[in-house]
Amino acid sequence: MPKLSSNQLQEYNDNGYIAPIDVLSKDEAFEIRKEIENIENKWPNELKGSGRNYVYMISPALDKLCHNSKILNSDESIIGKNILICGTTLFIKNPHEKGFVSFHQDAAYIGLEPHDWVTAWLAITDANEKNGCMRMWSGSHKDNIRHHEQKYDKGNLLTRGQTVENVPVDKTTLLILKAGQMSLHHPTIVHGSGLNKSNDRRIAFVIQSYIGSNVDQVLGKIYVQQARGNDAFKYHQHTKRPNKLMDPEDIEIRKKANADLHKIFYPGSTKEKETSSPQKK
Ligand SMILES: O=C(O)CCC(=O)C(=O)O
Numbered sequence: 001m002p003k004l005s006s007n008q009l010q011e012y013n014d015n016g017y018i019a020p021i022d023v024l025s026k027d028e029a030f031e032i033r034k035e036i037e038n039i040e041n042k043w044p045n046e047l048k049g050s051g052r053n054y055v056y057m058i059s060p061a062l063d064k065l066c067h068n069s070k071i072l073n074s075d076e077s078i079i080g081k082n083i084l085i086c087g088t089t090l091f092i093k094n095p096h097e098k099g100f101v102s103f104h105q106d107a108a109y110i111g112l113e114p115h116d117w118v119t120a121w122l123a124i125t126d127a128n129e130k131n132g133c134m135r136m137w138s139g140s141h142k143d144n145i146r147h148h149e150q151k152y153d154k155g156n157l158l159t160r161g162q163t164v165e166n167v168p169v170d171k172t173t174l175l176i177l178k179a180g181q182m183s184l185h186h187p188t189i190v191h192g193s194g195l196n197k198s199n200d201r202r203i204a205f206v207i208q209s210y211i212g213s214n215v216d217q218v219l220g221k222i223y224v225q226q227a228r229g230n231d232a233f234k235y236h237q238h239t240k241r242p243n244k245l246m247d248p249e250d251i252e253i254r255k256k257a258n259a260d261l262h263k264i265f266y267p268g269s270t271k272e273k274e275t276s277s278p279q280k281k
Contacts, residue, residue, distance in 0.1 A: 056207075
């Protein structure tokens with residue numbers, strides 16, 4: 001599988017994202033959906049709230065997806081040969097729930113410096129306007145980090161409802177993907193997503209993010225896996241890949257990782273949003 005073509009790379013550099021990139025077949029994406037729903041059914045609390053993070057640590061199927069060579073080849077075009085996986089998030093919008101994601105820049109709160117990292121958003125179900133696919137403000141990654149209002153608003157899937165105000169929505173692009181396709185986005189692109197008005201779930205497995213081994217976490221501690229190349233910098237604790245679903249040893253390390261992530265997402269905050277799914281940033 002080739003890396004990104006020079007046109008695709010140019011598009012990523014110009015717009016701050018690139019899509020669609022085919023990763024899984026429709027059937028393979030459905031298998032991943034079944035894996036996620038199996039965990040939800042057998043361990044009902046496991047993927048709720050901050051449990052949406054780091055699920056690749058306890059599921060061999062999701063771990064394998066993070067190491068998918070089609071994803072990594074594309075990543076390599078953007079961040080080079082030494083690639084670490086530093087986390088995953090499930091962005092699930094159930095039908096008839098009020099879940100949305102306000103316009104924001106990932107780099108504003110995520111603490112990964114320098115910005116030699118890229119986020120892979122993999123559609124496990126189709127993602128379209130009706131079910132609340134992402135909207136990208138093309139080219140906005142070229143500006144600095146903008147002011148984010150912390151709104152803690154109901155239904156916002158971001159931990160603190162971080163919002164870039166006055167985004168010209170008519171100038172944003174809908175990121176429509178088929179199940180099994182992915183988009184890659186830049187740390188500073190302004191993006192968000194609306195409500196799911198369909199009758200099915202909208203499920204995304206987001207590798208947030210693939211980082212160059214030179215990238216530090218300046219707000220706290222993260223746990224990584226080597227995806228490609230080597231780690232000459234050794235900034236982060238490496239974790240082992242899971243061999244079986246919900247292995248007690250993996251559950252323990254995931255608990256630690258989530259507790260540390262919580263400190264990054266709620267730095268010095270006295271307020272924690274009441275939501276069914278605080279997940280990131
Ligand atoms: O899934 C969504 O709707 C938003 C995801 C997002 O903000 C991200 O992956 O950075």
